[in-house]
Amino acid sequence: MKRYSPYIKKYIREITEAGYTVNDSGSHISKCIGCYEILITDLTVKSLFTKIKKVLVWIKNKETRVIEIEKLYKHELLPLPFHKIDSFVQNAIADLGVEDTDVRTVKEQKVVRDLDLNIPIPKINVREIPVRDIRV
Structure with missing residues (x-):
């Protein structure tokens, strides 16, 4: 049997119906x-007297490996219902201009690859300075 965090355990049915994987x-x-x-990460902390419930939501671009949106939900008494987090995610994705489909939608970007780490880096204008002009 798999162990789930308290928040995921409470809303496991809604999470699987929304298409998320644990x-x-x-x-x-x-x-x-x-x-x-x-x-979505559950950061629930139990202390001696209270149970502070925190849920962290990240929306990350897979192509550039950049976190576009980050939001922390914190509640002390009752946990935030999962449908509110899911509606925030749907609204944020709609604001970014991506449709919720299974087909991958890729925008064209001109990208230069880093040779050492093989990480895509956006192309930027670089000013060249001769070595003799560099002072330490």
């Missing part, structure tokens, strides 16, 4: 929409 550790869920990946 990570092996049981504290992360993820979903891919177009060229974006949604990562």
Whole structure:
């Protein structure tokens, strides 16, 4: 039997119906929409007197590996219903201009590859300075 974090355990039915997959550790869920990946992490902390519930939502561009949107939900008494987090994700994806389809939508970008790490880097204008003009 898999162990889930308290938030994911409470809303597991809604999470699976929305198309999210639960990570092996049981504290992360993820979903891919177009060229974006949604990562939701449960950061619930139990203390002696209270239980502080935190849920972190990341929307990451898979092509550039950049986190586009990051939001932290924090509640002390009742956990935030999952449908509110899912509606935030749907609205954020709609604002980014990507449709929620299974077909991958890729925008054209001119990208230069880093030779050492093989990471796509956006092309920028670089000013060249002769070596003799550099002072330390």
